[in-house]
Amino acid sequence: MSAAARRLWPYQLALLTALIGAWHALTAAGLLSPFFFGRPLEVARVLGTWFGSGSIFPHLGVTLLETLLAFAGGTLLGVLCGLWLGLSPFAAALLDPYIKAANAMPRVVLAPIFAMWLGLGIWSKVLLGVTLVFFIVFFNVYQGVKDVNPVIVDNARMLGASRRQLLRYVYWPSALSWVFSSLHTAVGMAFVGAVVGEYLGSAKGVGYLILQAEGSFDVNAVLAGIVVLTICALLLDTAVTRLERRLLRWRPGQGDAAHF
Amino acid sequence: MAAVELRGVSVRFAGTSGAYTAIEHVDLDIGAGEFVCVVGPTGCGKSTLLNVVAGLAKPTAGEVRVAGVPLTGLNRAAGYLFQTDALMPWASARDNVAAGLLFRGVARAQALTQADDWLGRVGLRGAGDRYPHQLSGGMKKRVALAQTLVLDPKILLMDEPFSALDVQTRSLMENELLGLWAADRKSVLFVTHDLDEAIALGDRVIVMSAGPGSRPVASHPIDLPRPRDVAEARMSPRFVELQRALWQSLRVEVQKSQRAMAAAG
Numbered sequence: 001m002s003a004a005a006r007r008l009w010p011y012q013l014a015l016l017t018a019l020i021g022a023w024h025a026l027t028a029a030g031l032l033s034p035f036f037f038g039r040p041l042e043v044a045r046v047l048g049t050w051f052g053s054g055s056i057f058p059h060l061g062v063t064l065l066e067t068l069l070a071f072a073g074g075t076l077l078g079v080l081c082g083l084w085l086g087l088s089p090f091a092a093a094l095l096d097p098y099i100k101a102a103n104a105m106p107r108v109v110l111a112p113i114f115a116m117w118l119g120l121g122i123w124s125k126v127l128l129g130v131t132l133v134f135f136i137v138f139f140n141v142y143q144g145v146k147d148v149n150p151v152i153v154d155n156a157r158m159l160g161a162s163r164r165q166l167l168r169y170v171y172w173p174s175a176l177s178w179v180f181s182s183l184h185t186a187v188g189m190a191f192v193g194a195v196v197g198e199y200l201g202s203a204k205g206v207g208y209l210i211l212q213a214e215g216s217f218d219v220n221a222v223l224a225g226i227v228v229l230t231i232c233a234l235l236l237d238t239a240v241t242r243l244e245r246r247l248l249r250w251r252p253g254q255g256d257a258a259h260f
Numbered sequence: 261m262a263a264v265e266l267r268g269v270s271v272r273f274a275g276t277s278g279a280y281t282a283i284e285h286v287d288l289d290i291g292a293g294e295f296v297c298v299v300g301p302t303g304c305g306k307s308t309l310l311n312v313v314a315g316l317a318k319p320t321a322g323e324v325r326v327a328g329v330p331l332t333g334l335n336r337a338a339g340y341l342f343q344t345d346a347l348m349p350w351a352s353a354r355d356n357v358a359a360g361l362l363f364r365g366v367a368r369a370q371a372l373t374q375a376d377d378w379l380g381r382v383g384l385r386g387a388g389d390r391y392p393h394q395l396s397g398g399m400k401k402r403v404a405l406a407q408t409l410v411l412d413p414k415i416l417l418m419d420e421p422f423s424a425l426d427v428q429t430r431s432l433m434e435n436e437l438l439g440l441w442a443a444d445r446k447s448v449l450f451v452t453h454d455l456d457e458a459i460a461l462g463d464r465v466i467v468m469s470a471g472p473g474s475r476p477v478a479s480h481p482i483d484l485p486r487p488r489d490v491a492e493a494r495m496s497p498r499f500v501e502l503q504r505a506l507w508q509s510l511r512v513e514v515q516k517s518q519r520a521m522a523a524a525g
Contacts, residue, residue, distance in 0.1 A: 155346035159360035173350040252393040
């Protein structure tokens with residue numbers, strides 16, 4: 001965190017408090033209908049019950065498992081396909097129209113098909129998440145491999161690098177920074193896959209909880225579910241940032257650059 | 261036997277606006293242990309010439325022989341110092357220097373020891389843990405030089421390696437290059453657009469004609485005594501004579517290339 005951001009956090013906290021305060025005042029005064037907009041204290045109470053009784057944990061566990069599996073699977077496939085197509089122009093040219101079409105398609109519509117194929121358990125959600133994550137990571141790695149500075153490649157070849165060594169010492173590290181810039185979006189997408197999949201049919205998960213609450217017009221529980229999901233997504237995003245700092249130490253701005 | 265021989269080498273590129281001939285019918289010998297400098301106007305195919313000797317570009321006609329053997333594929337006897345920054349930004353200076361050794365199957369510990377030794381020889385002792393973005397332009401060039409020399413190539417190809425450096429750093433690097441070269445006399449092909457640099461460094465200076473289809477038009481032996489200090493050499497009367505003689509050949513080509521560019525632009 002930069003010094004400026006550190007100085008800002010009391011204001012950011014004040015802004016959040018003000019927003020929640022306004023929400024509370026407006027719903028308490030009846031200017032906003034509590035039936036549609038909920039009440040912050042009620043939301044807090046629902047959260048307290050969920051975590052107090054521990055009833056949320058099986059649902060949260062399922063959603064997180066789906067998210068992590070989708071994230072890992074989609075990232076792995078995206079990296080492999082990105083490296084492969086980035087290094088083989090023929091395959092890239094051959095598959096180009098199909099990749100464009102698959103990317104343009106709103107892939108969330110695949111969810112019912114996955115549910116048909118894989119049932120209502122976690123795997124239909126994982127597969128939906130994988131398709132969402134895959135394209136983000138794939139395009140970034142593909143671009144990263146194609147954008148490798150050709151002079152660095154020529155230099156490595158003159159130093160005696162074989163094709164495999166080029167992949168390991170040049171293409172892979174170069175693609176890695178692109179992978180990380182895509183992982184932040186990918187984490188969010190993995191959550192989208194899990195929760196949307198749960199909406200469409202499931203027996204467990206935070207998405208399922210939200211759907212249940214919606215069915216009984218319990219807007220406070222819907223909002224509580226959203227809060228839980230947001231906090232989890234933020235935590236995962238922080239973990240990605242940590243990993244990124246460790247692995248991309250070589251980048252300007254990641255450490256302190258010396259000036260001579 | 262010459263370290264490198266070029267016989268009737270031409271390189272043509274198929275471009276969007278028709279084929280372009282970068283170099284045409286080039287005959288050139290580099291003797292064992294000889295320091296050959298090539299000067300020429302911008303766009304005269306100097307880099308193409310180096311790429312052909314390196315094996316990165318294939319001649320469309322003619323032949324390159326390395327120690328008498330026709331070159332196929334990459335030139336394994338050559339080290340190449342590129343004009344632009346070619347270090348791997350994700351590897352520390354030490355790992356960059358060790359890279360070629362690792363590619364050749366040297367054990368990691370031994371490769372790193374040798375890398376540190378070479379970093380010391382180019383004046384960067386203790387800078388092994390830094391990443392390229394933490395090094396100045398001159399330091400990066402030193403790392404690149406160590407990266408190439410650690411492999412002990414018989415032939416050293418250099419493409420305007422010091423052109424991006426400031427004047428002081430540049431003459432410092434030129435002197436260090438001469439010192440390293442004097443230690444084991446590699447065959448050097450050094451390309452530059454700077455006539456003074458070519459005379460100060462080389463045993464022989466070759467002037468290339470303006471492109472397209474450029475070829476060597478003059479070859480002058482440089483009889484300045486060695487060991488040389490580039491700054492001192494530049495002030496000797498013999499240097500000025502050589503510079504005048506070579507400038508006569510070079511000026512014609514520079515004017516030709518400017519006319520061609522004016523006509524094209």
